[in-house]
Amino acid sequence: MHKIIVAALAAAVLGAGVYITNASLAVAEEVSLYKNPQCGCCESYADYLRENGFTVTVKPTHELVAMSREAGIPDDFQGCHLAFIDDYVVSGHVPVATVNRLLSEHPDIKGVTLPGMPMGSPGMSGAKTEPFTIYAVGDGKPSVYAVE
Template sequence: MKRNVTRRGLLRVGGTTVALGVAGCLGSPSEDQWAIEGMLSVTNAQQFSSPGCSCCGQYASYLREYLDTTLQETEAEDVTTLKQQHNIPTELQSCHTLVLDEYVVEGHVPAEVIATLLDEEPAIDGIALPGMPAGSPGMGGSKSDSFIVYALGDGKTDEVYAEI
């Protein structure tokens, strides 16, 4: 059976896709489930956000509650080059990149995992929660599966740092 593709049909599909994408970022906040005791002790905190991404700002607001320093935010003109400079493999990328002192934190990583990273000081470049999973800090929706946070370093893409 052959289907005729019309401009109206394409617009409807495109509009639905955009609406669902925006709803994921604007849905009900889930930060309460990611609350931690204490503060994240770092000297420098810089978040590089994708242009026009609202969940990057929501993640920055969430993170500010736990940092004992000022979080600097920059909307990156070229996020691809920035992620390459920080050696973040394509399959582990998300919408924003956070640099905390010597560590890179890619994506919507909960503060509890960042706290563990800073406490343990492992010999890795950083950690990544790929994509934009529903229910993670800064994202709307509900968490439906475990989040797998990967270790960054040596070009590896499969070393699990934490599962929460």
């Protein structure tokens, strides 16, 4: 009798594990990533997102600054590419942990941005020299969303 209970518990746990895995695969997000046609680091960031379960379509454009402004990202907070994921905008080389947090928490913001092209950030070469400050953007002034 004891073996049957242990076997049933193991099956339940393993079954839950399979369900959770399948659920996480089901929520893989589609990403439209807009970038300057000549930018290679943006392609590396797209690959980084793909390696982390996202489906990414890269769309070259010369209108990145205007698109970023329209998305609510002030000029001095813009990254080098612009991604649209779910109902959010992600600007720059934002680490996937922050992207996943954004998608799971669903905050009332337009999106997040990692300004510039920090060395060692996802998709960028070089060594990380300091924590990355990722900002939330919305209708007001950008505020710190995460520090990684």
